[in-house]
Amino acid sequence: MSATRSTGIRTALLTVPLALGLLGAAVAPAGAATGHRAGTSLTCHGAGVDPSARVRYRTETLIHAPLRTVWRLQTDVARWPDWQATVRSAERLDDGPLRAGSAFRWTTPLPPNPASTDPTLEITSTVRQLRPGSCLRWTGPAVAAGLRIDGVHVWNFTEVPGGVLVRTEETHTGPQVDANVPAATGILRQGLEGWLHDLKTTAESGAR
Template identity: 60%
Template sequence: MSSNHPQVPPNGRTSRRPRQGGRLAALALPFAVAGVLAASVSTAHAAPAPAREDRHGGSATCRGEGVDPGARVRYAADIVIDAPLSTVWTLQTDVARWPSWQPPVLTAKRLDPGPLRKGSRFRWTTPAPPTVPADAMTITSTVGQLRPGSCLLWRGPAVGEGARIDEGVHLWTFTKVGGGVRVHTEETWTGAQVDADVPNSTRLLGEGLEAWLRDLKATAEARSGHPRG
């Protein structure tokens, strides 16, 4: 991991960054996971998202494995990125550099060497909402499936003091299309806290995924010389 990017302390906790935007204070559920606060942190500064197909359910897979079919909290979305597939794939799989282009990712650290592959593990942190004692939520993810340049799936818990998501399963697929690359993502959450309020949990999950797609699109297009207008 580059020294230019924050490191996760041994205890998995990190100092809280200054909270931005009024929507952070409005979060009512006692949990957060990577991307949930992305909408709160970056939406106020982001340009309107381009039109795309959004779905709350999904059926995509990576090497035959998909998100949790029994999860009550789920969201899926798509976006087309005007950039080479290699650029999009590198951004998404260079986990240690996520903080350089995703404001809500405070730290990200690979837990094993070499290229990202099935079985790889990484630990990352995001801000916790003001409704819980934690400064940050810590997510430890394990890659369940990966096909280079095509798809990626990881899973793992998100834990902070007073908050927990038992398991998040996150799937990504990448397909060359006219005009660039279609990126499809699906995620499911399971656990007592998220299941206690499925509509709000789903809303928060959706906001996080939409923000991730916007950040990925903006960064990939800027690097390929096709910045979003």
């Protein structure tokens, strides 16, 4: 996938008002992830996504890299901009290893759109559950002037022959996404599969 297309996928996730009429403009890389919405929701320490959310998506991919590499990439939040093209900044709001209670703030560009004049969307995430090398669950809002999306995001990591099976599920709530659930779900799908693609590509390239 080109850097331009990867950027389009991740930006779409967090710019719902602008992207509602642009579904299909960005396509996930073939074979990068297998998504589905059916079945039991993912959990971490027994907690899952928002059961009342109308916008939800789950997807997974096999990464041919050691678990320690995949886990380090995913939990070293401050380095997300190094391998995620649309993450412009990321900062931890506490010190030490990522753990339950840790918080982080990150930003992504927000193109001009009817809902907000802000150039940047700011996301503040708080880790609610974490099991080292196994699972993560965080919650938090993505906000700009006139725009708010509340998300719950769960990640599961399982060592399998040949690498790590990474599964992720996320829900979104808020007036902008609830106004058009099918479109917002499609945007969420593109964003999650784009994230897995970037994680897979970076981990398999030998990043440490």
